[in-house]
Amino acid sequence: MRFWRDSRRTERRDGSGPTTRRDARAQTTIDFAIGAGVFLLAVAFVIAFIPSMLSPFAGGGQEDTVVADRVASNLVGGVLSAPETPYRVDGECAAVFFGASVMGDFDCGFDPDAVTVNERVGVSSRVNLHITIDGDRSGDGIERLCWDNAERRVVEADASGCDVRFEAGQSPPTDTGSVVVAWRAVSLAGETGQLEVRVW
Known part of the structure; x- marks a missing residue:
């Protein structure tokens, strides 16, 4: 001293x-x-x-966080895209996943006959899920994406040809503190999009 x-x-x-x-x-x-x-x-x-600033999650408990992360990773790693090209979402696979009629040559990583979104991602029916894909195709901001059945292409939800919105599952509660969100940046129809999985 x-x-x-x-x-x-x-x-x-x-x-x-x-x-x-x-x-x-x-x-x-x-x-x-x-x-x-x-x-x-x-x-x-x-x-x-x-750690919470660097993590790709928001809110919720540990179990919900694990489920949200696993579902998001599976969707971009082989369910909506080919395993050899992860994060490159196939527009037709996404359309069928969110409720469009099955295309002629279906080769995606989920069962198109599954009734609920939980069955398509292999999660218990006790888990509340909400899955969406958003993007900016017109240059005027991020919006919900949609499938145009007539032209068989991805459009924004406010477009005139929007037939199937890229949104599935239950509506999230208004209390966002109980909802876990996992997101992944994806390539869809040649442009950048964002897939979000909400679990509560």
Whole structure:
């Protein structure tokens, strides 16, 4: 521990000449405690908040987070796209997944005869799911995507040829704090889109 000494020359009270007074000052226990406390608070902040900022999830419990992540990964890794080209969603597979009639040559990673979205992704019916695909095809912002049956192409939901919206499952509750969201950036019909899976 280092000490700093300050020597000052002062006059004696009797006026007989100068004398030397030494004042000693050192780091105290309180100074150390404050410094350690600030450091521990900074470490606690990093541990508590940084992982949630970097994670591709929002809200919810641990089990819901695992389900949302698994469903999103499966959808972009082989259910809606070929296993050799993950994250490149096939427009016709997506259309059938969200409710369009089965195309002539069906070769996607799910059973088109499955009635519910839970059956198509292999999740228990007790789990509440909501799956969507959004994108910006017209350059005026992110919107829900849709399938045009007549032209067999992906359009935005507000387009005149929108027949099957890329949206399936139950409507999420208004209490968003109980909903876990996992999302993946995908390529769909040559443009960037976003697949979102909500679980609660």
